[in-house]
Amino acid sequence: xxxxxxxxxxxxxxxxxxxxxxxxxxxxxxxxxxxxxxxxxxxxxxxxxxxxxxxxxxxxxxxxxxxxxxxxxxxxxxxxxxxxxxxxxxxxxxxxxxxxxxxxxxxxxxxxxxxxxxxxxxxxxxxxxxxxxxxxxxxxxxxxxxxxxxxxxxxxxxxxxxxxxxxxxxxxxxxxxxxxxxxxxxxxxxxxxxxxxxxxxxxxxxxxxxxxxxxxxxxxxxxxxxxxxxxxxxxxxxxxxxxxxxxxxxxxxxxxxxxxxxxxxxxxxxxxxxxxxxxxxxx
Amino acid sequence: xxxxxxxxxxxxxxxxxxxxxxxxxxxxxxxxxxxxxxxxxxxxxxxxxxxxxxxxxxxxxxxxxxxxxxxxxxxxxxxxxxxxxxxxxxxxxxxxxxxxxxxxxxxxxxxxxxxxxxxxxxxxxxxxxxxxxxxxxxxxxxxxxxxxxxxxxxxxxxxxxxxxxxxxxxxxxxxxxxxxxxxxxxxxxxxxxxxxxxxxxxxxxxxxxxxxxxxxxxxxxxxxxxxxxxxxxxxxxxxxxxxxxxxxxxxxxxxxxxxxxxxxxxxxxxxxxxxxxxxxxxxxxxxxxxxxxxxxxxxxxxxxxxxxxxxxxxxxxxxxxxxxxxxxxxxxxxxxxxxxxxxxx
Amino acid sequence: xxxxxxxxxxxxxxxxxxxxxxxxxxxxxxxxxxxxxxxxxxxxxxxxxxxxxxxxxxxxxxxxxxxxxxxxxxxxxxxxxxxxxxxxxxxxxxxxxxxxxxxxxxxxxxxxxxxxxxxxxxxxxxxxxxxxxxxxxxxxxxxxxxxxxxxxxxxxxxxxxxxxxxxxxxxxxxxxxxxxxxxxxxxxxxxxxxxxxxxxxxxxxxxxxxxxxxxxxxxxxxxxxxxxxxxxxxxxxxxxxxxxxxxxxxxxxxxxxxxxxxxxxxxxxxxxxxxxxxxxxxxxxxxxxxxxxxxxxxxxxxxxxxxxxxxxxxxxxxxxxxxxx
Numbered sequence: 026x027x028x029x030x031x032x033x034x035x036x037x038x039x040x041x042x043x044x045x046x047x048x049x050x051x052x053x054x055x056x057x058x059x060x061x062x063x064x065x066x067x068x069x070x071x072x073x074x075x076x077x078x079x080x081x082x083x084x085x086x087x088x089x090x091x092x093x094x095x096x097x098x099x100x101x102x103x104x105x106x107x108x109x110x111x112x113x114x115x116x117x118x119x120x121x122x123x124x125x126x127x128x129x130x131x132x133x134x135x136x137x138x139x140x141x142x143x144x145x146x147x148x149x150x151x152x153x154x155x156x157x158x159x160x161x162x163x164x165x166x167x168x169x170x171x172x173x174x175x176x177x178x179x180x181x182x183x184x185x186x187x188x189x190x191x192x193x194x195x196x197x198x199x200x201x202x203x204x205x206x207x208x209x210x211x212x213x214x215x216x217x218x219x220x221x222x223x224x225x226x227x228x229x230x231x232x233x234x235x236x237x238x239x240x241x242x243x244x245x246x247x248x249x250x251x252x253x254x255x256x257x258x259x260x261x262x263x264x265x266x267x268x269x270x271x272x273x274x275x276x277x278x279x280x281x282x283x284x285x286x287x288x289x290x291x292x293x294x295x296x297x298x299x300x301x302x303x304x305x306x307x308x
Numbered sequence: 309x310x311x312x313x314x315x316x317x318x319x320x321x322x323x324x325x326x327x328x329x330x331x332x333x334x335x336x337x338x339x340x341x342x343x344x345x346x347x348x349x350x351x352x353x354x355x356x357x358x359x360x361x362x363x364x365x366x367x368x369x370x371x372x373x374x375x376x377x378x379x380x381x382x383x384x385x386x387x388x389x390x391x392x393x394x395x396x397x398x399x400x401x402x403x404x405x406x407x408x409x410x411x412x413x414x415x416x417x418x419x420x421x422x423x424x425x426x427x428x429x430x431x432x433x434x435x436x437x438x439x440x441x442x443x444x445x446x447x448x449x450x451x452x453x454x455x456x457x458x459x460x461x462x463x464x465x466x467x468x469x470x471x472x473x474x475x476x477x478x479x480x481x482x483x484x485x486x487x488x489x490x491x492x493x494x495x496x497x498x499x500x501x502x503x504x505x506x507x508x509x510x511x512x513x514x515x516x517x518x519x520x521x522x523x524x525x526x527x528x529x530x531x532x533x534x535x536x537x538x539x540x541x542x543x544x545x546x547x548x549x550x551x552x553x554x555x556x557x558x559x560x561x562x563x564x565x566x567x568x569x570x571x572x573x574x575x576x577x578x579x580x581x582x583x584x585x586x587x588x589x590x591x592x593x594x595x596x597x598x599x600x601x602x603x604x605x606x607x608x609x610x611x612x613x614x615x616x617x618x619x620x621x622x623x624x625x626x627x628x629x630x631x632x633x634x635x636x637x638x639x640x641x642x643x644x645x646x647x648x649x650x651x652x653x
Numbered sequence: 654x655x656x657x658x659x660x661x662x663x664x665x666x667x668x669x670x671x672x673x674x675x676x677x678x679x680x681x682x683x684x685x686x687x688x689x690x691x692x693x694x695x696x697x698x699x700x701x702x703x704x705x706x707x708x709x710x711x712x713x714x715x716x717x718x719x720x721x722x723x724x725x726x727x728x729x730x731x732x733x734x735x736x737x738x739x740x741x742x743x744x745x746x747x748x749x750x751x752x753x754x755x756x757x758x759x760x761x762x763x764x765x766x767x768x769x770x771x772x773x774x775x776x777x778x779x780x781x782x783x784x785x786x787x788x789x790x791x792x793x794x795x796x797x798x799x800x801x802x803x804x805x806x807x808x809x810x811x812x813x814x815x816x817x818x819x820x821x822x823x824x825x826x827x828x829x830x831x832x833x834x835x836x837x838x839x840x841x842x843x844x845x846x847x848x849x850x851x852x853x854x855x856x857x858x859x860x861x862x863x864x865x866x867x868x869x870x871x872x873x874x875x876x877x878x879x880x881x882x883x884x885x886x887x888x889x890x891x892x893x894x895x896x897x898x899x900x901x902x903x904x905x906x907x908x909x910x911x912x913x914x915x916x917x918x919x920x921x922x923x924x925x926x927x928x929x930x931x932x933x934x935x936x937x938x939x940x941x942x943x944x945x946x947x948x949x950x951x952x953x954x955x956x957x958x959x960x961x962x963x964x965x966x967x968x969x970x971x972x973x974x975x976x977x978x
Contacts, residue, residue, distance in 0.1 A: 051790065137698070137702070147961070157726075272814075287796040383880075399897075
């Protein structure tokens with residue numbers, strides 16, 4: 026047997042082993058959520074039973090409990106509403122801003138762009154305390170409107186970055202031609218640039234929505250009452266009755282909330298990554 | 309220095325489709341500058357990469373210096389390769405780029421300096437050793453790539469279209485430098501290109517490839533004056549050879565052999581030529597037009613003529629081709645066939 | 654806009670004769686109207702800038718302000734107290750623990766993540782059947798909401814019902830009733846927090862590194878192979894150095910995500926047992942919101958700033974270096 030083939034085979038085996046290890050490590054918790062969500066409690070809380078399989082028939086009880094006896098559906102609704110509103114605000118503010126910055130030649134455009142990127146580095150865990158006071162003063166404490174107000178500050182900077190890169194790749198000549206044909210600069214923007222950038226805008230929509238669903242600190246800080254909470258905070262905080270964890274329903278809740286977001290995010294991953302890397306490594 | 313041979317070398321990328329390289333046999337001579345010439349997709353680069361060890365053959369053997377190297381890694385084959393993009397390591401200085409092969413083969417460090425400076429001086433880049441690749445011009449990068457290749461004194465050089473990325477003006481001087489380099493160093497070299505001018509100028513022998521098959525493997529003169537088939541006939545020479553169909557034959561003659569009958573002093577075949585377009589290129593004319601009358605009536609042909617006469621569009625002239633410059637190809641196989649005497653009435 | 658944001662461009666020659674290297678010519682022609690409407694430009698990015706200033710800039714200033722005051726939840730009083738808050742937290746042992754934890758968790762997590770994501774990026778580079786599915790599975794920790802993934806781990810690390818414990822018992826490595834309290838013993842709890850952070854970050858880092866790897870022209874590793882370099886030498890002397898900008902991006906973002914996160918700690922251990930897993934952000938939350946001491950909370954969270962400033966500086970340097978290249 027020759028060296029090259031052996032080496033290649035060995036490399037393939039190692040690669041597969043590593044891949045297997047990481048896939049298991051990374052995806053296992055979700056499989057675990059799935060199992061717990063459908064396992065009967067007698068099975069679930071029995072240390073003797075093999076935890077990896079269904080020893081008794083799977084059940085829908087946990088899911089039923091989740092949807093009928095908790096505020097889960099309400100949280101999903103809250104999250105969806107806040108998400109939609111924040112997306113709207115973000116689009117309204119970041120699309121024109123990104124366009125103006127993309128077309129602005131010279132040092133100022135760069136400086137403002139970098140400034141915006143730097144604000145992305147100011148974390149919610151720094152701002153949540155003063156903001157909690159501001160929210161209280163504004164009378165928005167305990168309402169979803171506090172989040173509708175604050176979340177765009179998290180989503181706008183990155184959206185501007187994403188869109189800036191996108192707009193920069195549209196040749197100026199296109200707009201020049203439109204203006205020669207009679208459109209004003211703003212008209213060219215609305216009628217020409219925006220329609221072309223639809224996929225970039227869609228990316229921002231998805232990104233903004235996933236950010237809203239992922240957020241934890243602000244929602245935890247600003248909102249106390251159960252019925253007004255978001256799904257990311259409601260599940261860990263309120264699905265625990267006293268010190269008792271209803272693990273079955275808890276896992277079901279996590280799974281149901283995670284998967285659609287995972288799918289969406291995955292579809293647009295390449296764009297997000299480009300946004301991250303363009304941010305620090307100009308392409 | 310070694311001889312490269314391939315026996316029945318084949319590379320198939322997709323099952324059931326025609327291979328990128330089909331049953332290629334070749335043998336280089338020691339120290340020769342061999343050119344693989346062909347259009348894109350002809351398999352020339354795949355062939356080179358198999359010799360380098362970057363692609364595994366589907367079948368067939370590759371031998372370097374008489375040893376079968378199919379199962380050897382590129383490192384073990386003692387070959388050096390210059391890529392189209394030069395593939396210089398962007399984060400290393402010129403010095404470290406050239407020294408890298410020495411480092412990789414565990415040559416003791418105190419020897420590095422001497423060898424790098426020797427390679428650098430061979431290519432006249434001693435002054436660039438501290439620079440990084442991004443600070444260099446195209447021509448300088450080529451020289452660094454060559455220095456990196458020569459520093460480990462390989463038995464064979466493989467060059468993959470190294471001049472393609474240079475702009476036209478630079479290409480000529482870079483080409484001359486390569487030729488000078490080869491004369492100086494004398495290593496067996498295989499050079500891949502799609503440019504027939506480069507091939508003719510540089511090659512000791514040219515292997516013409518199309519669709520993974522060798523069409524002809526001969527000296528520039530043979531390939532030009534005695535093409536093995538219509539592909540070779542039209543691929544070499546600019547403008548390409550005129551080819552006209554006649555019964556079961558294809559008749560060919562090069563534009564430079566097609567001129568005024570009165571200027572042809574040897575045995576010739578006459579044609580009436582109606583000029584449709586005249587291009588004046590400063591040192592010569594390129595005329596395109598139609599043959600009038602006779603068996604080849606209406607066929608489009610091109611003539612390449614030195615100055616001396618004037619030609620008018622629309623006028624018909626008495627042209628002729630020297631008999632010995634007529635080439636004949638079989639119409640079905642497109643391969644060279646016996647010269648025949650024909651009646652050209 | 655593709656993934657090709659890192660271009661170790663020097664390898665590709667564009668053939669210009671000018672020494673000083675090839676430089677893309679940017680059209681100096683001012684686009685019609687760009688100079689004509691600075692008003693329109695300002696109007697277009699004005700609102701966004703205002704929003705950011707009001708909701709990020711202003712609170713930041715407020716945080717500093719509160720740190721020097723006696724602000725409390727439920728009280729409208731606000732007095733200047735000088736360095737009092739800082740003095741008291743600097744003396745608090747849980748603060749020291751939190752600072753230590755923040756640094757240790759972040760550094761250890763980054764090390765583990767960089768090594769693992771490099772391995773994964775190498776494994777995922779070449780196409781293979783099912784690569785899309787594998788990528789989806791591998792990405793789940795990052796794309797699922799932080800809190801939900803962390804709860805999942807809380808169940809996996811449960812003192813009684815942990816699946817890890819079950820496997821260890823089954824392999825006879827641990828006696829039943831002597832099971833480790835994954836979240837109840839300080840050292841194990843710390844390891845668990847680091848584990849969850851790594852679990853979340855590895856996918857993110859892997860995808861970024863993959864982008865960096867694919868940006869390297871394939872001829873470079875081929876040239877290295879011809880030059881005689883084996884797998885390890887190519888990796889450490891050619892590939893990784895060429896990926897330095899991308900590695901920096903992954904590292905810097907990873908550091909931010911770990912250092913400024915409070916969610917994982919809050920849900921997994923709530924800072925326990927006995928403050929042993931508290932980090933700066935989670936301590937700020939515990940003190941400021943749960944403990945109602947807004948001023949102290951603000952002061953604690955301000956200690957994040959030096960690290961963030963350093964990171965911002967490094968990112969700016971990275972950006973200018975690659976731009977000027």
